[in-house]
Amino acid sequence: MKIDRRGLLGLFGAGTASCATVAGTGPVAAVDVRFDHGVASGDPAPDSVVLWTRVTPPEGFDGTLTVVVTIGSTPDFAAATIRTLTTGPDRDYTVKLVADGLEPGRDYSFQFGVGERVSPVGRTRTLPAGVTPEVTLAVVSCQLYPGGLFNAYDAIAGLERLDAVVHLGDYIYEYGAEDDAYGMATGRRLNRLPDPPHEIVSLADYRRRHAQYKTDPDLQAAHARAPFICVWDDHEVTNDSWVSGAENHQPETEGDYAVRKAAALRAYYEWMPIREAAPGTLAEAINRTFHFGDLASLMMVETRLTARTAPLSYGDLTMKHGPDGTPVPDVEAFMARRNDPARELLGDTQRAWLGRELAQSRQVGRPWQILGNQVVMARVQGPDVTTMLPPAQIERMMAGLTPDIRAQVEQVIGLFKLGVPFNLDAWDGFPAARERLYKTFAEAGVQPLVLAGDSHAFWVNELHDDAGDRRAVEFGTSAVSSPSPADALGNLPLGMALSAANEEVVFCDQASKGFVLMTLTPDRADVALMAVSTIFAKPYELRAVKRYRVDHTPAGAGALIEV
Template identity: 40%
Template sequence: MPSVSRRTLLKSSAALAGVGITVVAAGTAAAAPGAPAVGFAHGIASGDPLPDRVIIWTRVTPSPDAQPGSGVGASISLEWQVATDPGFATIVRSGTVTANADTDHTAKVDVTGLKPATSYHYRFTARGGAVAGQVSPVGRTRTAPANDADLARLRFGVVSCSNWEAGYFSVYRHLAQREDLDAILHLGDYIYEYGRGEYGGRNGAVRPHDPAHEIVSLADYRIRHAQYKTDPDLMDLHARLPFIATWDDHESADNSFDGGAENHNPATEGDWATRKASSTRAYFEWMPVRVTGSSTEITLYRRFQFGNLAEISMLDLRTYRDEPAASGAGWRQVDSPDRTIAGGAQMDWLTKGIVSSPARWKIVGNPVMIAPCVFPPLDTKTTAALTDMIGVPDAGIPYNTDQWDGYSADRRRLFDAITAAGVDNTVFLTGDIHTSWACDLPIDAANYPAGPTVGTEFVVPSVTSPNIDEKLGAPPRSVSVAAEEGFKAVNRHVRYVELDSHGYGVFEIATAGSQMDWFYISDPADPNAAVHHAASYRVADGAQRTFPVGAPLDPAAYRPGA
C-alpha cells in the first residue's frame, strides 16, 4: 500500500473500502452595479486573546482602484475604539492606525490594557480620504482569563480545510449562532491556492476562485485572502468570536515543506523561498494573528494559557519540516532520527511546554494527524529483523507520510518526553485530512490496548474540501463505511473514524474531562445547509483514553464569563 499525498490519500482510502451583528453591508459605500466596493468591504476580525490584550483587524478600501493586491491607493488613518458595550457608550481603549498599500490596506492592532475574561466590542472609523467618516461593522471579542484563574470549563469551535470552490461556508454560520464558545480554533487550510476548477467537490467549482490562476505572487495571495474574507458566514463568525489560527499547507502550496512543495514547480512558478515569503506576508496581513519571533524570523507557533485549566500550543508543521518520505525504498526514511516535522527549536518549545505546564489540560493545535496509522502496526521488539530485511519502517507501513507517521523519530521523542515526565491530559486537536477521527495515542500501537498511552487526538472534518464519497462519486455512507471499519480493525487505537461528512467540532475542556462533539452539515453546495450532531467522544481527567458518549454538550449549560 503506497504512501501518498493527501489528495491521493483520499482516493486510496476509498480504494481500501472497495449578538445580532450586521457584517456585510455595514461600513461599505454604495456603488453602482458592477463597481468595486470601497470602505470596509472585508469586515473585521479579532484573534489571539490573552488576559490583557487581543488583536483586532480590518481592511479598508480607500478608492475603487485600491482593490486587494493592487499595490495602489492612498494611506488612510483609521481610528479604532474598544468598548464594553455595543453602543460604545463606555470606550476603554482607542487610538489610530494607518492602512496603506504596503500592508494591502489591512490594519491590525494589538490592543493592550484590557481586563481578563471580559467581552468587548470594537470598530474602526476612517478619518481621511474619500472614505472619511465611514465606520466598520462592530465586532465582539473576548480576552482570556487571568493565568491563575480557577476555571471549571471552556468551549471552542474547531474547524479546518475551507475551500471556497468546494462549497459555501455554512459551517461558519452554524458556529456563529452558538453563544457558548470562548473562541474559534482554526487548524489550517483557511484558504486554498488552486486555480479555478482544480480542486472542487462533488459539484465541481461551486463558486469560482479569484484570481483564476493558481496563486503564486504576493498580489495573488492577497487577492485570494480578500475573496475569502467576503464570505458572509465567515465575516459573521469573525465579527462574533476571536480566532486562534495556524496554517497548514494550502495557505502556501499543497504538501509544502522547508524547501518546496508538491504543488510548486520552480520551472514555471519561480523560486520557492519567494513564493513562501509572499504567502507568509499575505497571511500575517490578512489574519488576526499576533506577530511573534525575532527581527530575523517571524514565527507562527505560539501558546495560550486559559487559567489553571488549559494551555493551548498552536503548531506550525510546514515551515521547518523535511521533505516527506517517498514510498517504496524511501519508506525507511520515516524512522531516521535526522528527519523532523517540527524543526529543532519548535520541538524543544513544544516538549518543554507540555512537560512543564501548570495547567490541568495540555491542548495542542496540530495541523496534521499524530496518531499512528500503519498497515499493520508492528512490535519493534519482535519484528525488527523482518522489517530490516524487507526494508519497511520499524512500526509498519505508513498510510500517509505527510503526517507525523512520516517523521516517527520526532513523534517518538515527543511521546518519550511526555512519558518520562509523567504528564497526563495531553490532547491533540487536528485538521488537514477532511475527515473525522477519535484516537488514543499508544506508545506502541501493536500492543494497544494492553500497552500505555500518552494522550488522545480528535480530528475535525473539512468545512468544504472534498472527502472520500466525493472523490468516488459515490453516495455518502456507502463504500466509505468499509474503509472506516478496516482502519479500526487494523489500528485498534482508532476509536472513531468517519470519512464522508463535512462539518465542525465543538470541544469542551472541563476539570472532570474533555469532550469533542462532531456536527455535520447536509451539503456544502447548499448555502442554507442544515446541521446535525453526529458523534461525541470524551476523555476523563487522567485517563488518556477516549470513550463514546451519546449526547452532545448542552449549548445552554455554558456561557463564557457567566
C-alpha cells in the same frame, strides 16, 4: 456622558468628511471607502487581543488612510476606548491593532471607522485569568472556497457559548480555476470560482485569494463572533510544503520557492488576526501558547515550514526481484526510509519549547494541555479491504465509480495490501519524529489532548508509543468544505474500514463536513463532532455525529468514553 459614534470620531481627530480621511499634512480629501471583508479578532491574551479589518479604497487610490478603532465592553460602546492608526498600499490596506489594557475573561465589542464610514461590529473575548470553571472551543480546518459553502462557520457564529475558534490550517488554497483544478466541479456548480483564476504565486496573488475568502458571509460571521487562534498548514503556501520545497511548486515555471513562501507568509500576516513575528525571529516560527486561566494550556505547533523534511510518497516504492524473479515492491526498503531518524516535523528547538510549556502547565496545576497540531498523529495503516469484504461486494461498490476514480481506487487497494500507511504526509510519514514527541510528553508528565486537521475527516484516536504506552488522545476535525477521499468513493465505507484496520482509531468519519466542539471543565473534557447536513445549499441542519468524554486524571487525559 454618553458620546455617540460621530462624536467619538470627531473628538479623536478622525475627521468628519463624508468619506475617509487621508493621512498627511495637506488638506483633507474625501475618499469613498468600504469594509468588504468584515472584521476579525485573534490571538487573545488576558489583557489584550488582536483586532483586524481591511479598508477597501476606491480603484486607483494609493494613498494612506487614517483608521479609528473603537473598543467597548458593551455592544452599544457606552464606555469605549479609541485608538487611531494608519494603513496603506504597503500592507494592502489591512488594519491590525493589538488592543491592550483589557480585562481578563471579558467580552468586548469593536468597530473600525474612516470618516463616517464604519465597519460591522465585531465581538471578541480575552483569555480568562485565575479560577476558570469552563472553556468552549470550536476547532476547524480546511476551507476550500470552490469546495462548497462555509455552513460550518454559520453554525459556529450561532453558538451560544464560545471562547475561541482554533484554526489548524488550510485557511486558503492556492489552486486555480481550471476545469480539472481541485474542487472545481463543485465550484462551477455553486459559482464559487477562485480569484485570481490561476494558481497563486506572487504577493498580489496571495493577497487577492485572502481577500476573496474574507468576502464569504459565513466566514465573516464567525470572525465577528469570537477570536481565532490560527496556524497555517500547507495550502497557505502550496500543497505538501516543507522547509525548502513543496509538491506543488515547480521552480522552472514558478520561480524560487523561498520567494513564493515569503510572499505567502507576508500576505498571511497582513490578512489574518495574528500577532506579528517578534523582531529577530523567523516569520515561520508561529508556535505559541495560550493559557485559559487555571484550566487549560493550548500549545499551537508549526509542522510545515520550520523543520519538516521532504515527505515520502507511494511513488518512492522501488521494485526488487521476488522469489520467482518477477519484480515486486521493495516494501522493506521503503519502510527503512520512512523510519529514518533524520526525518523531522517539529525540530529540536520547537520540541524543546513544547516540552517546557507542557511541563510548566502541569506544574502550576492546569488539568488540561491541548496541542493545536496540523496533521493526524495516530498510526493509521491503509485498510486491506480485500480481507474485510467479500469480492462480490467490493465489485458492486467499484462498479458505481467513474473509470478514472476506479483506476485510482484499485491502485490504492493494491498499495494497502502491502501494509503501507494511509497518509504519508501526516505523522505516519515521520515515525521517528513522532516517537521523539511522545518521549517529550512522557518527560513532561502529561497525556495531552491532541487536535488535528488536514485530513478532511473526523477522527477519534488513542495514541501509543512504540512500547505500547498510551501518550495522548486525539480529536481530528473534518473540513469546513474541502473534499474527502470518501466523496469520490460512492458506497465504499472508508471510515469504517480505517477504524476496523487500526487499533488506535476509535472512530473515523470520512464523509461528514463540520467542526469539533470542545468544552473543558476541571474534571472533564466534552467533545462533539459537529456535522452540517450539506455544504451545497442552504438551509442546512447541524448534528453531533459522535460525542465523547475524557475525564481528567493526575496523569492528564483519562479514559475515552463515548456518550
